[in-house]
Amino acid sequence: MSAVDLLAAVDDVGRDRRRGGWSRHLGDDAETTLREWFTTEAARRGLAVETDTNTNLWAWWGDPEAGDAVVTGSHLDSVPGGGAYDGPLGVASGLAALDLLRARGHRPTRPIAVAVFAEEEGGRFGVPCLGSRLLTGALDPDRARALRDADGVTLAEVYARRGHDPARLGHDPARLGRLARFVELHIEQGRALAPQDLAIGVGSTIVAHGRWRLSFTGRADHAGTTELADRRDPMLPAAETVLAARRAMARDPQARATVGRVHARPGGTNIVPSAVEVWLDARGPAPQALVEDVVAAARAAAGAEGCRVEVTTDSVSPAVRLDAGLADTLTRVAAATVPEVVRLATGAGHDAGVLAAHLPTGMLHVRNPTGTSHAPDEHAEDDDVATGVRVLADVLADLTR
Structure with a gap:
């Protein structure tokens, strides 16, 4: 199933009839449905799915305990009334890239995982990249548990209702130690690629x-x-x-x-x-x-x-400079598929930026012809999505050969 088909399957989930666009927030019905969708799709592919202590999801091809893993993925939550691509595109592309690798007969020499990080946008509790910040120890778990949404409901209460023990939130150095690389595919947030007629960009920096x-x-x-x-x-x-x-x-x-x-x-x-x-x-x-x-x-x-x-x-x-060596790899690999690749700085935050303090991280950006992000007009053409999946698959193959 292509990434476009995967996204189409959840197009109605979290539709916001009042604001327009999509509203998918940590612990609400829409986000819960998307997590179930991801778990089902991963299991359909024979991937071992686990939920970590911070409710990030991991779908593994290979032994997660082996270490030296290459991870891709993104998030499934949105800003209020957001677009359909910010986050879900990276998750769907990760699953589709693994399909492509298997169709090619690729046999990875190290584990590959598709990750879904919790509450990247901070749309419900106000703190962005909540799941990756907790994982890396960048967010104090006591502070996280005490966060309240607009209705006064705490994060601890939301997690408890979902059957997750909020006392287990926090830094997970053992899991971090098993990760070797993280590559996040994301829709371009801005309009740098379209005027140059380029389908793919490689991330360089994330501003403070x-x-x-x-x-x-x-x-x-x-x-x-x-x-x-x-x-x-x-x-x-x-x-x-x-x-x-x-x-x-x-x-x-x-x-x-x-x-x-x-x-x-x-x-x-x-x-x-x-x-x-x-x-x-x-x-x-x-x-x-x-x-x-x-x-x-x-x-x-x-x-x-x-x-x-x-x-x-x-x-x-703080400002983040994504790993230069990994950016070189992404550029080299992408150049075999697209005629030209440019480096892009971004003013948008990402889980890749949080993880960058602990392991080499990189970003692939798929052209957004409207230039609009965090809004319903956010868009990527189907052909560009397919190109992004091919490049991501090539990168994963290169890193696990």
């Missing part, structure tokens, strides 16, 4: 990025009867935060600062809110400095309105 939560507290009151002088409206400094992020980004063409999520409490149309939470996503060469500029503006605006503000760091990921 992070997420910060600004919580403004004021005083709830009646929208129609409260005089201006009596208002302590936290929406005002929240709005200034949005504008400050845009100003900070405008000062540095390499920087990105975005507010994509705002929660007002109690949330009535005719109520001056008592509290407003704003989530800031910042990326670039110096995201911390950018955030400091935004926070300074937010604090000044909060003071002027008589409100309080608390700033919480949800996650920080």
